[in-house]
Amino acid sequence: MKRTLVVGGFFAGLILLWKAATLYMGWSPLLLPPPEAVARYLWGASLDGTLLSASIVTLKRLLIGYFIGVAIGMALGLAVSTSTLLQSTIGALALGLQTLPSVCWVPLALLWFGQTEGAMLFVVIMGSVGSVVIATDTGTRSIPPIYARVARTMGSEGFDKWTRVILPAALPFLVSGMKQGWAFAWRSLMAAEVYVTILTGFGLGHLLEYGRELSAMDQVIGVMIVIVVIGLAADKGLFAPWERFMHRRWGTGAPTS
Amino acid sequence: MTDSSAGRLTVEGVSKWFRTPRAAVHALDRVSLDVQPGEFVCLVGPSGCGKSTLLDILAGLTAPDEGVVSADGVSVQGPGRHRLVMFQESALFPWLDVFGNVMFGLKRERGLTRDQKREIADHHLDLVRLTKFKKAYVHELSGGMKQRVALARSLAPDPRVLLMDEPFAALDALTRERLYGDLQEIWQRRRKTIILVTHNVREAVCLGDRVMVMSPNPGRIREVFAVDLPRPRDINSTHLAELSQRITTALKTYDRSSDGL
Numbered sequence: 001m002k003r004t005l006v007v008g009g010f011f012a013g014l015i016l017l018w019k020a021a022t023l024y025m026g027w028s029p030l031l032l033p034p035p036e037a038v039a040r041y042l043w044g045a046s047l048d049g050t051l052l053s054a055s056i057v058t059l060k061r062l063l064i065g066y067f068i069g070v071a072i073g074m075a076l077g078l079a080v081s082t083s084t085l086l087q088s089t090i091g092a093l094a095l096g097l098q099t100l101p102s103v104c105w106v107p108l109a110l111l112w113f114g115q116t117e118g119a120m121l122f123v124v125i126m127g128s129v130g131s132v133v134i135a136t137d138t139g140t141r142s143i144p145p146i147y148a149r150v151a152r153t154m155g156s157e158g159f160d161k162w163t164r165v166i167l168p169a170a171l172p173f174l175v176s177g178m179k180q181g182w183a184f185a186w187r188s189l190m191a192a193e194v195y196v197t198i199l200t201g202f203g204l205g206h207l208l209e210y211g212r213e214l215s216a217m218d219q220v221i222g223v224m225i226v227i228v229v230i231g232l233a234a235d236k237g238l239f240a241p242w243e244r245f246m247h248r249r250w251g252t253g254a255p256t257s
Numbered sequence: 258m259t260d261s262s263a264g265r266l267t268v269e270g271v272s273k274w275f276r277t278p279r280a281a282v283h284a285l286d287r288v289s290l291d292v293q294p295g296e297f298v299c300l301v302g303p304s305g306c307g308k309s310t311l312l313d314i315l316a317g318l319t320a321p322d323e324g325v326v327s328a329d330g331v332s333v334q335g336p337g338r339h340r341l342v343m344f345q346e347s348a349l350f351p352w353l354d355v356f357g358n359v360m361f362g363l364k365r366e367r368g369l370t371r372d373q374k375r376e377i378a379d380h381h382l383d384l385v386r387l388t389k390f391k392k393a394y395v396h397e398l399s400g401g402m403k404q405r406v407a408l409a410r411s412l413a414p415d416p417r418v419l420l421m422d423e424p425f426a427a428l429d430a431l432t433r434e435r436l437y438g439d440l441q442e443i444w445q446r447r448r449k450t451i452i453l454v455t456h457n458v459r460e461a462v463c464l465g466d467r468v469m470v471m472s473p474n475p476g477r478i479r480e481v482f483a484v485d486l487p488r489p490r491d492i493n494s495t496h497l498a499e500l501s502q503r504i505t506t507a508l509k510t511y512d513r514s515s516d517g518l
Binding site (some may be wrong): 016110146152153154155156164165169171181248250251 | 306316317318336337338342344346348350351352353354361362364394395396397414468511
């Protein structure tokens with residue numbers, strides 16, 4: 001309760017500062033619109049459905065691409081963790097590709113897939129796969145060997161060992177890898193949407209870019225806020241439950257409210 | 258459930274070397290022993306005498322370079338559900354609660370219904386007096402409680418043989434003494450064959466029917482002491498102290514002689 005007040009107070013203060021800046025700094029409202037202009041934009045765009053439909057287009061791309069990326073990344077990561085040959089080949093490749101900022105896939109995706117949903121999905125998948133591969137591989141390799149020994153003596157081998165011991169034991173690594181993959185996917189999708197117009201769907205990135213073209217700063221800031229809110233919501237919705245689960249079981253970190 | 262005559266272990270001429278790039282360590286040299294069903298045998302010796310290696314071989318986690326290990330007349334080729342191991346660290350799974358950990362080995366038992374498995378797990382939690390902590394998570398338990406959960410987890414699938422690798426080494430003296438009592442009581446009720454590895458001579462005398470003294474370089478069984486003290490034994494009794502004294506003297510002699518090699 002007290003924490004909510006502190007957070008609320010902080011953001012209220014921030015908005016007041018913003019308002020004060022627009023009033024007293026003498027900056028053009030074209031560059032820094034007052035908060036109420038942005039609020040008005042957000043209200044209007046919510047009512048006419050622009051924000052909702054753009055968010056749906058973006059989230060659909062993100063979720064589909066991300067889940068494909070995680071599925072591929074986990075499968076590859078598990079394969080890589082079981083073989084030295086795969087680690088020094090696929091594992092090294094994943095590490096190399098992870099150093100490539102995922103927005104760098106956009107030109108290639110455009111040439112390969114054209115201005116289509118395929119290009120968007122490709123960028124999101126390539127953005128998330130690398131970190132998931134590496135996290136899965138590291139995670140399954142960092143399990144205390146004693147767990148595997150216990151499992152073996154209890155007659156847990158093969159598939160049973162993987163599903164009941166190795167994967168749960170690697171959970172902290174898997175979740176942090178999936179979180180990183182999510183962050184990369186989200187960033188690369190936004191970059192791709194700002195960068196290219198896709199005729200099949202009008203996402204948040206496009207909305208942002210059109211705001212710039214129209215010099216509608218209220219729209220630019222408004223869409224940025226929406227993007228932040230969606231990012232936070234995804235973090236809370238997708239990952240916070242897992243993190244709470246781990247903190248409770250492993251006894252790590254402070255319990256989150 | 259277990260046939261009372263089951264749980265015999267035979268080791269014949271087992272040798273084991275560990276090869277590192279720099280040296281070959283002769284961990285075990287022609288070790289032989291015969292453990293009767295329901296017997297409690299303790300292996301004592303300084304570090305490096307191969308006692309843990311011997312336990313791993315009995316468990317089927319390591320294969321011997323020479324010699325044969327058989328359990329109830331069947332040659333040991335790998336881990337088997339009739340020989341379960343308890344380790345020095347409890348090695349409980351943090352993603353499961355206490356009950357889930359005890360259920361772990363039962364999950365794969367065929368021929369038992371879900372309710373029967375839960376009943377068995379509950380029974381074993383009761384045996385180690387942790388029924389109240391059924392829903393607790395591993396990090397919430399003390400070291401002694403963790404080892405009791407590990408004991409329940411190993412006993413629940415009803416193995417014939419329980420192999421214990423220094424299970425009390427990481428505990429404080431008071432907790433350890435309480436667990437000696439618990440373990441003796443459980444052993445007397447369940448009559449499992451138990452092989453316990455330790456470097457604590459008093460612990461060995463307190464728990465074992467026989468105490469086997471090992472020495473390193475190469476690892477060998479040097480002497481076997483039968484412990485004829487009545488049970489339950491108190492670790493602080495004078496009879497126990499006298500025998501421990503004799504075994505400690507023997508240990509020192511062998512340790513010195515192997516240093517000279």
